[in-house]
Amino acid sequence: MSLYELLLAPFADFGFMRRALVGCLALALGATPVGVFLLLRRMSLMGDAMSHAILPGAALGYLAFGLSLGAMTIGGIIAGLVVVFAAGIVTRASILKEDASLAAFYLLSLAAGVMIVSLRGRNLDLLHVLFGSVLALDDASLILISAISSVTVLGLALLFRPLVLECFDPSFLRAVSRLSPVAHYGFLMLVVLNLVSGFHALGTLMAVGIMILPSAAARLWARSLPATLLVAVLIAFGSGLIGLLVSFHIDVPAGPAIVLMCGVAYFASLLAAPGGVLAGRLPVRRHLES
Amino acid sequence: MQPDLPPLLRFDNLTLGYERHPAIHHLSAAIPAGALVAVIGPNGAGKSTLLKGVAGELRPIGGHIHLPEFGRKGIAYMPQRSEMDHSFPVSVFDMVAMGLWHELGPFSGLSRAQRDRVGHALEAVSLAGFERRPIGSLSGGQLQRARFARLILQDAPVILLDEPFAAIDTRTVDDLMHLMLHWHGEGRTILTVVHDYNQVRQHFPTSLLLARELVAFGPTAAVLTDAHLARARHLSEAFDDNAPECHVEEAA
Numbered sequence: 001m002s003l004y005e006l007l008l009a010p011f012a013d014f015g016f017m018r019r020a021l022v023g024c025l026a027l028a029l030g031a032t033p034v035g036v037f038l039l040l041r042r043m044s045l046m047g048d049a050m051s052h053a054i055l056p057g058a059a060l061g062y063l064a065f066g067l068s069l070g071a072m073t074i075g076g077i078i079a080g081l082v083v084v085f086a087a088g089i090v091t092r093a094s095i096l097k098e099d100a101s102l103a104a105f106y107l108l109s110l111a112a113g114v115m116i117v118s119l120r121g122r123n124l125d126l127l128h129v130l131f132g133s134v135l136a137l138d139d140a141s142l143i144l145i146s147a148i149s150s151v152t153v154l155g156l157a158l159l160f161r162p163l164v165l166e167c168f169d170p171s172f173l174r175a176v177s178r179l180s181p182v183a184h185y186g187f188l189m190l191v192v193l194n195l196v197s198g199f200h201a202l203g204t205l206m207a208v209g210i211m212i213l214p215s216a217a218a219r220l221w222a223r224s225l226p227a228t229l230l231v232a233v234l235i236a237f238g239s240g241l242i243g244l245l246v247s248f249h250i251d252v253p254a255g256p257a258i259v260l261m262c263g264v265a266y267f268a269s270l271l272a273a274p275g276g277v278l279a280g281r282l283p284v285r286r287h288l289e290s
Numbered sequence: 291m292q293p294d295l296p297p298l299l300r301f302d303n304l305t306l307g308y309e310r311h312p313a314i315h316h317l318s319a320a321i322p323a324g325a326l327v328a329v330i331g332p333n334g335a336g337k338s339t340l341l342k343g344v345a346g347e348l349r350p351i352g353g354h355i356h357l358p359e360f361g362r363k364g365i366a367y368m369p370q371r372s373e374m375d376h377s378f379p380v381s382v383f384d385m386v387a388m389g390l391w392h393e394l395g396p397f398s399g400l401s402r403a404q405r406d407r408v409g410h411a412l413e414a415v416s417l418a419g420f421e422r423r424p425i426g427s428l429s430g431g432q433l434q435r436a437r438f439a440r441l442i443l444q445d446a447p448v449i450l451l452d453e454p455f456a457a458i459d460t461r462t463v464d465d466l467m468h469l470m471l472h473w474h475g476e477g478r479t480i481l482t483v484v485h486d487y488n489q490v491r492q493h494f495p496t497s498l499l500l501a502r503e504l505v506a507f508g509p510t511a512a513v514l515t516d517a518h519l520a521r522a523r524h525l526s527e528a529f530d531d532n533a534p535e536c537h538v539e540e541a542a
Contacts, residue, residue, distance in 0.1 A: 040378060161396045165388060168378035168425075175345065175367050176391040176444075223424060225379050 010248045017244060019137045020254060023145055023201045024240025027210055030149025031194040032236040033156055033229050035211025037187060039219060041167050046102060047208045050188075051195045053083035053106040055113030055204050058196075063116055069140050073196055080192030083109055088185065132203030134254045135247075141200045148197035152190050159186050164225065202255045209259035210236055217266040220273035235265045298323035298358045298448070298479050299344065305352030305536075306336070306343045313339040315503045316353070316538055321481070323358075326474040328494035328510065329483045331522055335500040337483040338370055341450045344481070358448065363392065366446035368437060370453045370483070376426045382436055383421040386411060389443030411439040416465060431462040438466055449473060451482040455489075467493055487514060501525035 010017045038047045057079025061071030083105045090101035137145070156163070162183035165173040174180045198207025218232035243258030270276040297320035306314040314336040321327060329337045342348040343355055345367035358364065387400060387408045394400070400408070412418050415435035420428070428436060434454065441449060451470075455463045471493065473480060481498075484490055490497055490510055497513040499505040501522040506513040 158396075161394075164378075164380065167375065168380055169372070169374045169385075169388075171369055171373045172388065172440075174347075176388075177396075179396060219379075223379055224381070228379060 006249070007245065010245060016135050016137075017248060019142055020134045020201075020244050021241065023134060023137050023142060024244065024258065025237055026142075026146045026149040027194075027198055027201060028214075028233050028236035028240060030145075030152035031198050031207070031211050032214050032232045034152060034187075034190050034194045035208075035215040036218065036225075036229050036232050037156075037163060037167065038191065039212060039215040040225075041187075044212050044216070046099070047191060047195070047211055049102055049106040050080060050083070050191055051199070051204050051208050052110040052113075054080040054109075054192065054195055054199065056109050056116055057082075057113075058199065058204070059113045059116040063119065069138075069144065069200070073144060073200075076196040076199065077192060079109060079113075080195060081189065084185070084188045084192060088188075131206065131253070132199060132201050132255050134201040134244075134258065137201065145197045145200060148193050152194055155186065155190050159183055159190075163187055202259065206255050206259045209262055210240070213259065213262035213266045214239065217262075217269040217273075220269040220275035236262065239265055296323065297321060298325075300356040301340075301353070302356060303353035304343070304350055304355060306339050306348055307351050310351065311533075312351070312536070313502065314343065314500070315536075317500075317504050318353075319498065319504060319507045321479060323479055324474070324477045325479055325496050326470070326494055327479075327481045327496045327498055328490040329481055329498050329500065330485070330487070330490060330514075331500035331505070332525055334502075335522065335525060336502050337500055338452050340500065341367065341452050341481060341483065342369075344448075345450055360447065364446050365448045365450065366441055366444040367450040368441060368452060368454060370456065372433075372437070374425070374433075376428075376433075378425070380425055381421065382412070382417065382423050382425055382428065383408060385425050386436055386439045386443065389440035389445075392444070407443060408439075411442040412436075414442060414469065415439045431458050434458055434466070435462065438469060442469075447478055449478055449480045451480070453483045453485070455484065455486070463489075490514065 011021060035047065038044055054076040057075035057077070058072040059075070060079075061068065061073070061075030065071035083102070087098065087102040087105050090096055090104075091098045094101070096104075159182075162173060162177070162179040163186075166180055166183040166187075170180060173183070194211065195204070195207050198210060201207075202210060214232045214235035215228070217235050218228045218230075222228040222231050239261035240258050243261040244254055246252065246261070247254035247257040271278050273279070299321040301317045301319050304314060304317045305312050313334075317340070329340060331337055339348065343350060344357075345365060346362050347367075387394075387404075389411070390400070390404055390408070393404070409418070409421075412421065415438050417432065417435050417439060420432070420436075425433065425436070438454075454466060458466070467489070470480060470482065482494070484494070491514060494510055496508065497510040498507045499513050499518055499522055502525055505522045506515075506518045
C-alpha cells in the first residue's frame with residue numbers, strides 16, 4: 001500500500017471522509033479549548049456529567065420530530081442550560097456544593113433521557129444518540145458544528161481575561177469586578193454548546209473525550225496557557241485525522257477510534273512529556289548553580 | 291490619631307456574623323483618613339470578619355458600615371487565605387499586572403507605560419527578574435511579595451490586609467512593612483490584621499483591639515495596655531445555638 005493510498009486516497013476518493021475531517025477540525029478548534037479550561041478549573045468530570053444532562057432534551061426533540069437535527073440540537077441545548085442554571089441556583093441557595101447539586105440534576109436528566117428514548121425505542125436510534133455518526137455528517141450538521149465552533153472561539157476571546165482570573169484567583173476577580181458570574185455562566189454555556197456540537201459527531205458519551213483527553217495531554221507538555229491551548233488543538237485534530245484513517249482502513253467505528261487516538265496521545269504524553277510520570281523518575285541531572 | 295481629619299470609614303453599631311451568630315458585636319468606631327490601623331485581638335475575635343465586611347464579602351446583620359464617597363472601587367482587599375490556584379499556568383508578570391484591572395477592564399492590552407509600571411511594582415517588592423516564572427514556582431514569601439506588587443498597581447486609597455505576615459520570614463516582613471509605611475506616607479488608609487504586638491508598637495500609630503466586641507480603639511500606646519489585653523483574652527469563642535436574641539439598643 002503506497003503512502004498515497006494510506007493517507008490521502010480515503011479523503012480524495014470519499015466525500016464522507018472529507019466531511020468527517022472538517023467536522024474534526026471544527027471540534028478541535030471549538031470543543032478542545034473549552035476542554036482546556038474545564039481541565040484547568042478542575043471540572044473535567046463535570047463535562048462528563050453535563051454530557052449526560054443534554055440527553056433528555058435531545059431525546060425529547062427526537063420523540064417529537066424524529067431524527068431532526070434542529071429539534072435535537074435545540075432540545076439538547078435547552079436541557080443542558082436548565083441543568084447548569086438549576087444547579088447554579090441550588091448551589092447558591094443551599095449548603096450543597098456545586099458538584100453535589102450538579103450530580104443530582106444530571107442523574108435525573110440521564111434517567112429521564114433513557115426513559116424518553118425507550119418510549120419509542122428502536123435500539124439503533126439510541127445508538128445514534130449515544131455514539132453519534134461522524135461518518136454521516138450532512139451539510140446541516142457540518143454547518144451547525146462549524147457555527148458553534150466559531151461562536152466558541154469568539155466567546156472565549158471575549159471572556160478570556162475574566163475566565164482566566166475566575167480559574168486561578170476567583171476571590172480577586174470578585175473583589176475588582178462584577179464579571180465573576182458572567183465568566184462562570186458564560187463558560188458553562190459554551191460547555192453546553194460544544195457538548196451538543198460534539199454529540200452530533202461523536203455522541204453524548206464520547207463528546208467529552210475530544211475535550212478532555214487532548215487538554216490533559218497538552219497540560220503535560222506546555223507551561224503557559226496559550227501553549228497549552230495550541231498543543232491541545234493540534235493533538236485533537238491529529239487524533240481526529242489518524243482516528244478517521246484507522247477507522248477507514250481496518251473498518252472500525254470512527255467515533256471511538258478518534259477518542260482512542262486521543263487516548264494514545266494522552267498515554268504517550270504521560271510517558272514522554274516533562275510533566276508526565278517518567279520525568280520524575282529519570283536519573284537526576286546535575287543541578288544548576290542558581 | 292489625627293483628630294483634625296474627617297473619618298473615612300465609620301462603623302455604626304455594626305454587627306457582622308455567620309448564621310445569626312455575631313462575630314463582630316455592636317462595633318462603633320470611626321477610622322480617620324490616612325490612618326495606619328493595626329486590627330488586633332485573639333483568634334476568633336472577628337478581625338478577618340471585620341475586613342470581609344468592609345470589603346463587601348459579608349453583609350452586616352446589624353448596624354451600618356459607612357463607606358467613603360468613592361465606594362468599594364477604592365478599596366483593595368487582600369484576604370488571608372488566598373484562593374489562588376498555584377498550579378494554574380500563569381506568569382508572575384501576568385498575575386501582578388491584573389492589579390491594573392480598573393484601568394484595563396476585561397479587554398484592553400497593556401500599554402508600554404503600564405508594562406513599565408508592572409516592572410516597577412515588581413522591583414519595589416524585589417521580584418525583578420521573576421516576570422516570566424510561573425506562579426507555581428514561587429516560594430510562600432515570594433508569592434506574598436507578588437500579591438503586594440499587585441496591590442501597588444491597584445493604587446487604592448483604602449487597603450485592607452488580613453494577616454499579611456503569616457508564615458513569612460523576618461526579612462520579607464521588614465520589606466513589606468516598609469512598603470506599608472510608604473503607603474501610609476502617601477496618605478492611604480490602611481487596616482491590617484497583625485498578631486505581633488512588638489511590630490504593632492513599633493510601626494502602627496493606631497490600633498483597634500477586638501474581642502468580638504470593641505475593647506479599645508485609639509493611639510497604640512493607649513490601646514496595648516495590660517488591662518485591655520487581659521479583657522480581650524477572656525473572650526469566649528463559643529457560639530451558643532440556644533442563645534437568646536440580642537436586644538441591645540439599635541441606636542447605641
